[in-house]
Amino acid sequence: MGETQVLRGGCQCGAVRYSARVEGNEAYYCHCRMCQRALGNLFAAFVSVGRRDVRWERGGPAYYKSSEIARRGFCRECGTPLTFEYLDEQEKMDLTVGSLDEPGRMRPAEHFGLESIVEPFFTDDGLPRERTEDDEEFVARWRAAHGPGPAPGSSAGPSST
Ligand SMILES: [Zn+2]
Numbered sequence: 046m047g048e049t050q051v052l053r054g055g056c057q058c059g060a061v062r063y064s065a066r067v068e069g070n071e072a073y074y075c076h077c078r079m080c081q082r083a084l085g086n087l088f089a090a091f092v093s094v095g096r097r098d099v100r101w102e103r104g105g106p107a108y109y110k111s112s113e114i115a116r117r118g119f120c121r122e123c124g125t126p127l128t129f130e131y132l133d134e135q136e137k138m139d140l141t142v143g144s145l146d147e148p149g150r151m152r153p154a155e156h157f158g159l160e161s162i163v164e165p166f167f168t169d170d171g172l173p174r175e176r177t178e179d180d181e182e183f184v185a186r187w188r189a190a191h192g193p194g195p196a197p198g199s200s201a202g203p204s205s206t
Pocket residue numbers: 056057058059060061120121122123124125
């Protein structure tokens with residue numbers, strides 16, 4: 046927790062700009078395979094914000110439905126990944142820390158998607174780590190949309206959704 050601050054950010058080409066009010070400065074890493082694919086990187090860094098606290102000041106994201114439970118916003122002109130949003134979540138959404146004008150104002154608090162951490166590129170910083178399959182809220186959401194099979198993060202689960 047902490048003070049409310051206003052974050053500003055946008056995509057690489059400038060077609061999409063946003064502002065967002067957030068409580069505190071906590072962000073998280075996600076190392077899951079879906080985020081690796083979506084960002085073309087070895088992990089994602091996200092800050093969770095209230096949907097109603099985000100204003101699209103210029104343009105707005107295009108969306109890719111990355112599974113039955115989530116969509117990912119990006120700039121249709123330059124491709125910058127901007128958001129992660131659960132389809133059934135009315136309150137919260139995530140913004141990519143890298144799209145912020147001042148990403149250094151955020152502090153990482155947790156590693157998610159532990160099962161897919163790319164070890165040679167990962168330095169243990171002592172922060173808590175959680176596997177995707179151990180996130181009960183995520184697994185419940187996934188099962189409700191995709192059925193009873195294995196969820197992402199389990200050894201038999203899908204690796205690219
Ligand atoms: Zn752009």
